[in-house]
Amino acid sequence: MSHIPVSVVVAAGGSPDDFHACLESLRPSLGMRDEVVCVLPAGRPELRAELRGQSWLRVLDDGPGDPGERWAMGLEATRHPIVVLLDGDVVLSAHWLDPVLEAFGDPAVVAAGPRCQHSYGPQQADLPDAALTSAAAFKAFARDWRQEHRDEFTDVDRLGPVCVAVRRDALAIAGGPTADLPYEGLAAQGRLVVAHAALVAHVGSPLCGLRSWESRDSRDDDTAPLLTASLIVKDEEDVLARSLDAVRDLVDEIVVYDTGSSDGTVEIARRHGARVVEGFWSDHFGDARNRCLEHCRGRWVLWVDADEVFTGDAAAVRDALRRTEGSACFATIDNREGHEGGAGSSTIYYPRMFRRARGRIYGRLHEQVVDRVTGRALGGSLLPELVLDHSGYTRLRALAKNKAQRNLRLARLAAEDVSGLTAVGNLARSQLGSGHIEECIETARRGLAEATEHTHHVLFLKILADAYLAVGRLAEAGETIEELRGIANTPFTVAEHEVKLRFAEGDYERALELIGELPESGANDLLYGVGKGRFAGIHVDALTRLDRHREAARELRSALRAGQVPIPVARMAQVLGAAGGSLAEVAELLPREGLRGLLFTVAEAPPEAADELLEALWRRYPGEPGILALAARVGRQVPLIRAMEWSARLRRHGFPARCTLLTLSADGRRTPRERTLAAAIALEMFHDEAALPLLHEALAAVPDAGSAAVLDEMRILAPQVSANIELADA
CATH class of the missing domain: 3.90.550.10 (Spore Coat Polysaccharide Biosynthesis Protein SpsA; Chain A)
Known part of the structure; x- marks a missing residue:
């Protein structure tokens, strides 16, 4: 030709x-x-x-x-x-x-x-x-x-x-x-x-x-900063400040690439000393991270997400970077995960820190650091002092960011972008996470049929096992687990699925035995951390199902002391109550570093349980902004007297706009009586004129047959407001 x-x-x-x-x-x-x-x-x-x-x-x-x-x-x-x-x-x-x-x-x-x-x-x-x-x-x-x-x-x-x-x-x-x-x-x-x-x-x-050009950014080049933190963000005002505060002593500069926030994200980033690049979103995480990378000057780059908090040793990390000859360093990432409404945890080891001259980010979804020329994954060693606490997989956080559906859409696009089993694996995982189980099973089977590498075989078998467990196809889950056992290099790879299978079968004793055989920490074939702590929730639930309530409470207390929140708040109340305890113990047992994960869990709890635990947390950490922020959300759902207390606290600490009485009075799910009294109390106690239109609206909704009773209550709770209403009606 x-x-x-x-x-x-x-x-x-x-x-x-x-x-x-x-x-x-x-x-x-x-x-x-x-x-x-x-x-x-x-x-x-x-x-x-x-x-x-x-x-x-x-x-x-x-x-x-x-x-x-x-x-x-x-x-x-x-x-x-x-x-x-x-x-x-x-x-x-x-x-x-x-x-x-x-x-x-x-x-x-x-x-x-x-x-x-x-x-x-x-x-x-x-x-x-x-x-x-x-x-x-x-x-x-x-x-x-x-x-x-x-x-x-x-x-x-x-x-x-x-x-x-x-x-x-x-x-x-x-x-x-x-x-x-x-x-x-x-x-x-x-x-x-x-x-x-x-x-x-x-x-x-x-x-x-x-x-x-790599020699320009060699280890001996003292003209460039040692380390840059690189973040891509969109509408992260609820978590960004804490993430930036945590890396302040670790890095020499922070670069934040904003992909189109409509909240206060950009202002928060600038207040915390970040260099902000106002960019765009193209449905491609790798591209966005590489656009951010173009503005980084450090010899090394740490890729951080806005919902991750550095909890390691900053001085030790910087000292290690000055000495290492490698191209990348693996971080320990502790993921807080939804567990039937609670916040369990898992650990992965991932190359998050890399030499800027040698690496770039590849992948539309579940992106990874690769050699900027060959595309091969950058190798390196684990840096134990580099630890990130990630809350992005908690159910509340995932719902707020609509992560499951977003990831599924991006995974489908990624599978169209490139051929290869990595894209197929990401698609199967996203289908599993978004509840498209039958599609996930079909995709995982296709990937398994095409797999030639050990890691791909392991990946697709693990996805299949979880998919079968999700829809109760326990026999097929068992067969898949046995196939996985035949190729796994470490028993941890199999045990995590077998624990869930035995629990689903109702064999709680065997599930407990398997958990007991796990180490405190270890890694499976895919470099995901596996240990007893990941199954603390199942451990507690299995003991409860066996009516071993004191042991269940003891296991829960142990997990709390370790900073874990393994089961939902309502379940914690049941487990502790069955052993003669109460939710107040949670506030006392959990170390402060576990507070953030607990608050994500409290947000999903029934109002009464959430209010009880928030009250205990307030006694331990009075004035804590995170508790106040959550109380503002929960307070509109609690009884009126409790809403009054939280309103007073929020106003005393400078958050009048989040007053729970005002939000309660505007909530159409509450009765007209409750809304009327909430607005009247806000007007009476705090002289907040924002309550006036809410009061008129709520009063108009009170049935004629109940208006006299509401007015009687108002005379007690808001006498001046009720007098003014009666005067106006005279």
């Missing part, structure tokens, strides 16, 4: 052998009118030796610039409307260029690329080891690949940095070449396409030409 003339810009890199292999594979794929320039980086004389006698290309000497500057130099030296930007340690297959350029037959296409081993983004292709044993093996594999994927093109949201063809004029409009290439600007002008029939192999070695 002949193709339109093209300019090829090669960024020389890799070892001499890698570079030689690149040139040897490139030349046969060119047409007569194609032109090639090779940009040679400074300080690589061994690569210049490989260019001797290569009269078919032009050599340009480069300075110490980044890849974007190198591409720009090559563009200035070429002339064809379509330019291929090619890393110098890529091995090309026969005829790879033809399908890539074929895509440009559609004028709407502005950029296209081949499938590529070790490339960031949807171009990425995983090649079997057998295909990489020799040049001949790769050519044979690529020939079969080309036949299998002939005429297969996919629209994508971005391409990678290793090998891409682009329209010169579109690249200029997008702002010119950059280290990562301006794909958002290109996508605004037309289609980005992967030509699946084209296949290239990228070595991706440390000498790769796309890595040259």
